[in-house]
Amino acid sequence: VLAAYEEAVKCGYSGARAGRLHTPHGVFDTPMFMPVGTQATVKAVSPRELKEMGAQIILSNTYHLYLRPGTELVAEAGGLHRFMDWDGGILTDSGGFQVFSLGPLRKITEEGAAFRSHIDGSTQFLSPEIAIKAQMNLGADIIMAFDECIPYPAEYQYAKLSTERTTRWAERSQKAHTRSGQALFAIVQGGMYQDLRRVSANDLVSLDFPGYGIGGLSVGEPKPVMYEMLEQTVPLLPENKPRYLMGVGTPDCLVEAVRYGIDMFDCVFPTRVARNGTAMTKSGRLVVKNAAYAKDFLPIDENCGCYACQNFSRAYIRHLLKADEIFGLRLTTIHNLYFLLDFTKKMRQAILEDRFLSFREEFLAQYCK
Ligand SMILES: CNc1nc2cc3c(cc2[nH]1)N=C(N)NC3
Numbered sequence: 001v002l003a004a005y006e007e008a009v010k011c012g013y014s015g016a017r018a019g020r021l022h023t024p025h026g027v028f029d030t031p032m033f034m035p036v037g038t039q040a041t042v043k044a045v046s047p048r049e050l051k052e053m054g055a056q057i058i059l060s061n062t063y064h065l066y067l068r069p070g071t072e073l074v075a076e077a078g079g080l081h082r083f084m085d086w087d088g089g090i091l092t093d094s095g096g097f098q099v100f101s102l103g104p105l106r107k108i109t110e111e112g113a114a115f116r117s118h119i120d121g122s123t124q125f126l127s128p129e130i131a132i133k134a135q136m137n138l139g140a141d142i143i144m145a146f147d148e149c150i151p152y153p154a155e156y157q158y159a160k161l162s163t164e165r166t167t168r169w170a171e172r173s174q175k176a177h178t179r180s181g182q183a184l185f186a187i188v189q190g191g192m193y194q195d196l197r198r199v200s201a202n203d204l205v206s207l208d209f210p211g212y213g214i215g216g217l218s219v220g221e222p223k224p225v226m227y228e229m230l231e232q233t234v235p236l237l238p239e240n241k242p243r244y245l246m247g248v249g250t251p252d253c254l255v256e257a258v259r260y261g262i263d264m265f266d267c268v269f270p271t272r273v274a275r276n277g278t279a280m281t282k283s284g285r286l287v288v289k290n291a292a293y294a295k296d297f298l299p300i301d302e303n304c305g306c307y308a309c310q311n312f313s314r315a316y317i318r319h320l321l322k323a324d325e326i327f328g329l330r331l332t333t334i335h336n337l338y339f340l341l342d343f344t345k346k347m348r349q350a351i352l353e354d355r356f357l358s359f360r361e362e363f364l365a366q367y368c369k
């Protein structure tokens, strides 16, 4: 069965739920955080380390792999799982976001999006059909419909026309998707307009997908606006199907989104800030590179079970970062990924024990943004 959803343990007092996601590569627990491995690697960590820290599903990007090394090449290599030696779950994003955020955009038409490659400036074109074929070649367990990610802010009229096109593109994505054993999720758009979000959700639900991404959020809008869009959208999505909030995020956003009923998350934040020496903790960010930690022989977090915190001090990691030693980036990355993976595990446990709201209160009280 594809990304079927079962055991959605629904807690009466909030939309939070703990579920299990069935894929050809295993059954995975939600809420879940998916480490981002844009170019078929989660930067600075190995598949063995990912497995060890409890990663279940990781994300890769069709846009990048289509441009380099090419999705046919990955198919010839036996598919993305074989190519990167990852036997857990893989979700590929369709390129809808990256085309608009990475390549200098040439032109969007009903047919698709023409753009210039951010790698060599060559003229490229992605359409629902091309994006779906590319994802079938990659062979991920979950793939995403090709959508247009509306920039923020956007005029109502533009958001309306773009959202309607994204729905037509979702239908074309569905028709182009012929690979069994692979789940195609649609992506709800609608900008920051409540009515457009509701129309987008209702239209996509009537096309009947096995799961739904919520896109076009965490694109610079104030957090209350993001939560308002969630409040409008999530209740319209089927309870027995996964909801995936794309590109989110920081622990405070995760705990709020879980309260609204989100099950899946991905974000480059933990791996990206790790590479400039920032560690995530339950009290907020800790910039290990700061001189304050030069002689701090405690771990980043004494209660953390990760490889970095079990074996190394802040002083050592700071030394490596100051000396531009690659191992320093590896340790901060391992810690940040472990922190978020463990955080979602703690949220799941709280939901199952019917104490999610108090877990959320306690966490938010301690965490400074
Ligand atoms: C960082 N914020 C973010 N918002 C997103 C929104 C989308 C996405 C990826 C995102 N990342 N991928 C899509 N295919 N569409 C919507």
Ligand SMILES: [Zn+2]
Binding pocket: 300, 301, 304, 305, 306, 307, 308, 309, 310, 334, 335, 336, 338
């Ligand atoms: Zn740690």
